[in-house]
Amino acid sequence: MTLDTVIPARVLVTKIGLDGHDRGSRIVAAYLRDAGMEVIYTDPWQKLEAVVALALQEDVDVIGISSLATDHLLVPKLMKALDEAGLGHIRVIVGGIVPAEEEADLLKAGVSRVFHPGSGREEIVEAVAKLAVDAADDRTDD
Amino acid sequence: MKQATPEMPALARRLINGETAALARAISVVERDTPQAIEILRAIRPHLGQAIVVGFTGPPGAGKSTLVNAYVAELRRRGKTVGIVAVDPSSPITGGAVLGDRIRMAEHTLDEGVFIRSLASRGALGGLSASAAQVADLMDAADRDVVILETVGTGQSEVEMATIADVRVVIAAPGLGDDVQAIKAGILEIADVLVVNKADQPLASQTRRQLNAMLGLRATAEHPVPVLSTDAINRVGVADLADAVTVVADRRDRQTDRSALAGRTRHLLAQAVSKAAEAHVMNSRSEKVEDILHAVQDARLGLTDAAKQILGGILGYNANEQ
Amino acid sequence: MNKIDAKVHSGGSDRETAARDWKSGYQAQVREGKTVRNRSGLEIQPLYWPDEEVDATYDAKLGFPGSGPMTRGIYPSMHRGRTWTQRQLIGLGRPEDFNGRIKKILKSGASALSIIPCNSVYRGVDANEVEPELLGTCGTVINTVQDMDISLADIPIGDISIGLNDPNPFTMLAQLLIVAEQRGVPWSKITGTSNQSDYISHFVANHMFYRLSLTGARRVQLDAIEWLAENVPNWNPLSVVGQHMQQAGATPAQAMGLTLSSAIQYAEDCMARGLEPNKFLERFTFFFDISISFFEEVAKFRAGRRIWARLVEERFGVSNLRAKRFKFHAQTSGVDLTRQQPLNNISRVAVQAMAGILGGLQSLHTDGYDEVFTTPTEGPAKVAIATQNILKHEAGLCDVIDPLGGSYYVETLTDQMEAEILRVIAEIDEQGGMFKAVENGFVQKAIGESALGFQEAVDTGEQIVVGVNAYQEEEEETVLPAIDRPDPDWMQGQIDRLAAYKANRDQGGVTTALSDMRTAARSESENTFAAIVVATRAGATQGEIIAVLRDELGFGRPLVVA
């Protein structure tokens, strides 16, 4: 099925590992809210299992990981955990400080897109909206 | 033990069998209000009624989420499984929302016995979202012993919550400005249990006195409303709260005719009727509706009378009888 | 009303006429009189000229550096006497990696050292308790006295000022003191600062850094201040930090106001413990961000200095001149630096650093041009230090004290920033002080709004950022060195070293010390920091110490508002 236009996309904006930078994640949450999406926002330091549990319970379309202090290095593990939990349809994006070499690794692990500092409102909103539709299209259970 | 009947929609069957992913998914389906939603809701109906639904309401920032968090820890200690529906407001302009209630409940994220779902109010008034009652049904069917509803926190008359919940907990807190005023008339009426949270703060006992005085004014109530104090952060008074909720729930159970499941169902029915009526008026171009419309436009007919005529037309029912 | 009118009132009538003439000439040239505002929201006029008032109030508002209102500087000689301390933040990998790097940096002109621990240390856990991928990526893994000793091998710790980025409960400081003991360096010779002692600012803006609850951190901080005053008299136990808040989005005026409110809170807490403000305030230091909004930053520092000198006298009855001195370290703002066209960051850092120097700082960190990619790598870090050296020796910035003093613009702006800062302080007073205002989320909310406001200005192009929303280039040259993550084998070695350290210590002694520390935390009267030093000496790791304290004094949870 496709996302109904009336039903807002649901996005989990969260932080994993040890990082506490939240200026960017708060801004991104506000961007998505202003674009009419429903954002589940969490504290930093989420365990990978917690991200999986959150994504499952909240039935989100997109997970946005904000990572400024090298915590993106854990994202490949997260991708695996999501897959194992049957949440492979969820699109995962990462924003923050990700060096080019490692961006390639993330994409290879299944991350849909990496956003760098300087990304603007429009760019982020458009991409997330599209990924939410893709995720809904890929659902297998209804 | 519940038995899922074979002709059920797969999602409903999986949900009744306790699959978390199915509950999560079914909530989305119900939120989307698709034909599949109607089927699921019908299929689970025989499995409803075992859960206690507890509503938490009160002004913004009173500590509802924090107290729910502490209350859930207490319930878990008592061996109960829990479902939480946490409603936050949608922006009236964009429809978007940042759903932050569960931030305060993070300690339960990895507990399989606790399922939390954040909902946006999506324009519904009354502190809940349009589908909250249905979501409560789903959690009930999914075998959650206690279903908790956290409202948006208007602090105003939250009639919706009143009809859906078995037990209504109203939370006040000191230091929210003119806080007792924030507990507007109307909300006190629905309270089964009143809580003054943030008992650690200096003005708490004063707030408690004020509430007791306000309750004293309507001392006629059949069952006195307990006024409790909690410190949700340090988990003081939470066991008393859990006990008070149980007392009310047991009492309700004994009055089967007013059982909350019936209340919840009645609420859903009313909601469905008004939706059907709205659709009829908006989309039908039947002569009868057009006539009534013109009569209203020409000031020949008042709105209420017009509504009654239309309902009579749709349902073949005489609304005047009521 | 025309904004310029406000200014056309001073001076004799000749000047008034001339001013009016100028104004009409100006307006003829500038058709659309667009209002210009700085980041603190203050309106900026196109021209400033002498105000009778300036002269009349010189002594009261400006005076001479080193005394009086302190606006022009906290020491009589300022940079002409002694230039600022060059303090580069570094930290990486294992203790020996840090040691190698710090020796090089000291050789290239840095005059003090600063230790940045690994993120896992900030979170208060030992190396064996985190995902190994995250070890040593942003700072050095230091869990034990042994790690501290290796980090400081061959460094004369009694002769150099040491900045410890060591949040509450200050386990690194305890390790440093035990290293000193082992090397026979008396504690009285240990100088430096607990750079990350401002737990309030952490709860506002720096979530990685709090280990204990807000109230627990308050307790340990006061214990440490009290204990250090007795035992390590030349250590600065408190650095009140505005940097985190400004980096999180606070405007410069907001950041200064909130920082002063924190300092007020700390001073009041110390006084409630019966400490003497004339004494403990001598050891208060501050740490600020320097954005690229040049004049605004200069004015921010001048105004902050003036307010503090007056405030401590008015609120705390301080008469001791040394206790009125607003000593501060500053760091160029990383938020202004861009991923796009990264070499441009060198120019930005130079401008920021100048603002701080002309604003009268005592100590400075300059960011590397690779700020938006990684913690500073060697090449960019060198340029950052060279930038300081160029400003210090080539640009003549140190020749005159407060060289911007007397600029019509800067004086006016200083007054305006002062008013704005005082407004913020009053707002926090109304909340019942900084502790309360953070506990209830008021400050976090205000800063979040400012951050959104700034982002909005960038998104709409109102605030131009070269390379980001203007002057973009399609293909950018790669000028950055590749990023080296710590070698997993080396990190495994570090984990093994920790295990060996634990295996070789007197376990009974550790258990006793930890349990004594627990007792100290439970009792109201014992000093927790004294117990931390004892436990460290006995061989407890930082993770073990913090685990016990979290248990007793509360786990630090974010007080974030979404």
Ligand code: B12
């Ligand atoms: C501000 C800042 C801080 C503030 C944080 C305030 C706060 N509450 O957020 C303070 C001063 C507290 C701080 C502290 C530290 N910092 Co810092 N900090 C920065 C800085 C300068 C800017 C980050 C920022 O907020 N930018 C503005 C926001 C709006 O941009 P952004 O976060 O990048 O977000 C944008 C995009 O990236 C993207 N995006 C981001 N997240 C997401 C998520 C989604 C879903 C999407 C779609 C998009 C998206 O969209 C946003 C809008 O464009 C960066 C360097 C830099 N210029 O990036 C260093 C930096 C991130 N910090 C760093 C470090 C090491 C630390 C410390 C550990 C320092 C220390 N050792 O003492 C501490 C720990 C911080 C913590 N709490 O975790 C390093 C990380 C190194 C690395 N990755 O290898 C950096 C890169 C600086 C450096 N070069 O050393 N820091």
Ligand SMILES: Nc1nc2c(ncn2[C@@H]2O[C@H](COP(=O)(O)OP(=O)(O)OP(=O)(O)O)[C@@H](O)[C@H]2O)c(=O)[nH]1
């Ligand atoms: N001192 C004190 N603070 C509390 C207590 N309970 C909650 N708080 C604080 O009050 C603030 C609001 O708490 P929440 O639980 O988010 O309140 P809420 O009613 O759910 O708020 P909304 O959902 O936004 O309406 C937070 O900062 C809590 O930490 C308490 O018992 N004592």
Ligand SMILES: [Mg+2]
């Ligand atoms: Mg809430």
